[in-house]
Amino acid sequence: MMSKPRRIYDDQGRRIFGLMAEYDSSQAILQAVDLAYEKGYRKMDAYSPFPVEGLSEALGHRPGKLALVVLGGGIVGALVGYGMQYYASVIDYPLNVGGRPLHSWPMFIPITFEMTILFAAFAAVLGMFALNGLPQPYHPVFNVENFELATRSHFFLVIEVEDPWYDPEETLRFLEGTGATQVSEVPF
C-alpha cells in the first residue's frame, strides 16, 4: 500500500472514504453541490435515483468523449462492413454474373449500414461502461446503510478524504450547513 498523506481513520481505527450527506430533493443536492464547489471541494461525487439535470456540470465534470467513441465505432463498422464485401466479391471470390461489375457498390450499402450501426451501438454501450468503470463489484459508498435509498428516493453527496480541502470537522460542519438531512462517515 502506498501511503497517502491525508488518509484519515475514525475512532475505531477504520479507514474512511469520505463524508456522505443525504438530501431529499434534487434542488437541495444541486444547491449543496454548488456550495461545495464554491468552497473548493473537487474530489466529490453526487448520487441520485435518476439523472438530475446540471448535477454533473455542477460537480465540475466536462462533457466527455463518449460521442467520439461512438463515432469511431461507427466508422470502424462501416469500413469493416464494406471491406468485407469488397474483399469477398472482388478479390477473393469474383463471380461473373452476366457481365455485371464486381464492385457493385450500391448493393453493398445495406450491409455496410447495418455494420455501422452494430459497431456504433457496441461502442456506445462498452464505451459507457469503460468510462464509468463498470462493472465495479465493490464501492465504499455501499457501506452506508442509508445509501440504498440512492436508487429509490434520496440524493447523496460524498466528499472524499482525498480532497485537499477535506478536514474531518470542517467538512462535517460544512455539509451539515447545506440542508442535509443526515451526514455520515463512509467507511472503506
Place this chain on the structure above:
Amino acid sequence: MADEFKQSRPNSRLPVLTPGHTFATVTDKISELVLTARTPRFWWIGFGVSFLLLQVMLISVAYLFAVGVGVWGINIPVGWGFAIINFIWWIGIGHAGTLISAILLLMRQNWRTSINRFAEAMTLFAVANAGLYPLLHLGRPWFAYYIFPYPNTMSLWPQFRSPLVWDMFAIATYATVSALFWYIGLIPDLATLRDRAGSNFGRHVYGMLAMGWRGSAIHWHRYQNAYFLMAALATPLVVSVHSIVGLDFAVSLIPGWHSTILPPYFVAGAVFSGFAMVMNLAILLRRFYRLEDFITLRHLDNMAKVMLAMGLFVAYGYLMENFTGWYSSDQYERFIYADRFTGVYGPAMWALMFHNVLVPQLFWFRRVRRSIPLLFLVAILINIGMWLERFMIVITSLHRDFLPSSWHIYIPTFWDWALFIGTLGLFFTMLFLFIRFLPVISIFEMRELVAEQEAHDE
C-alpha cells in the same frame, strides 16, 4: 401558467402519471411486482397456458426436423408459406417497441416512459420468434451458418448482393442492438431491485446484473449520453430492417412484389401492427397488475392516434400498390391485383381491408379512444388484419405466377398452424417470465417523470 397550458391543450387534462406519486411510491409500486414472494394466480394461469403452447412449438419443430419442410403446405410455386408470413408478422410487431423506446425518446415524448420497457421486451421476444422462422424454413437448417461470412475450406462467401443476406445482417444487428438498448435501460432499475430485494439470492443476482451501478451524477451523465446515442442509432436501424424485409420481395421479379413502394409500406405496416400488440399488452398489464396510475388513458389515447396515423399510411400503401399495378399496364401485374380481390383468396383480401382500413377509422372518435374494451378489440382486429396482409402479399403473388401451368393453391397444414400457435407460446412464455423477474415499467424514468411533474406544478 400551468392552467393556461392545460387550457390550450385539452388532451393534457389526461395525466401521463396520476398525480400524488412520489419517488418512493413509484419505486415501491413497480419493484413490488417483482420482489413480492407471492406470485399472483393469473400469472400462473397465463404462464401455464403459454408454457403448454410452447410445448406445441417444440413438438412442431421436432416433427419438422424429423420429416422435413414437406409437413407444411408449401409447394412449387408457393415456396414461402407460413414461415415467411409469420417471420414478417413477428418482426413487424417488434418494431413498435423500438419505435416507442427510441423515436419517442428523441422526440421527448414523455408519455412513452411507462410503456417503453415492456414494449422493448416485446421487441426482443418477437424478434426471437422472427429469427427462428427463416432457420426452420431452410429445409436443411443444420447448414444455417452458411449464410455467415466466415473463411471456410470451400472458399465460398455469401452472395452479398442478395437481400436475403442483407436480411440476415439486418435481423442479427436488430436483435443485438435491441438487446443492448434494453439492457442498458434496465441497469439503474436492476440496482433498485438489488437495493430492495429481501432475499440474499435476489440481492446477488440483481447485484451482478446491475454491475455495481450506484447512481453517480457523472455516471448518469455518460449513461444518458449513451442512451440517447443508442436511440439515435436504433431509429434508422428499425427503418432499415423492415425496408430490407420489403426488399426481399421488391428485388424479385414476381408480379405484386416487384414494386418500390414495398419498403416504406412494410415499415408503416410494422409500426401499425406493433402498436396494436403494445396496446393489447398494455391493457392487460394495467388491468391485472393495477397499473392504472402509470399506464393512463392518455397512453392508450396516444397509441390509438399513432395507430390511426399508421393505418392511414397503410391504406395509402394499398391504394398506391393497386394503382401502380394498374398504371404499369403490365398484364401480369394487373392480373395479380385483380386476383387478390376476386380469386380464391379474395375473402381474405376483403377481410384485411375491413380490419386494416375500415376498423382503425373508429379511432377518429374520442369515445372509442377512451373505451378500453373497444381499444382492445380494435387492436386484436388490427393484429389479425396485419397477419392477413402478409398472407396476401406472400401467397397470392406466388400462387399465380407467369405460367398458368405452374399455378398452385396453397393450403396451410396442421403443422403450419401448430408452429404458428407454438410461437405465440414462446412469445408469451418469455413475456410472463419477464413480467415476473424484471420491472415492467422503467422505474428511474418514472422517478424522472415525478420530478418533472413537481417542477411543472411549482
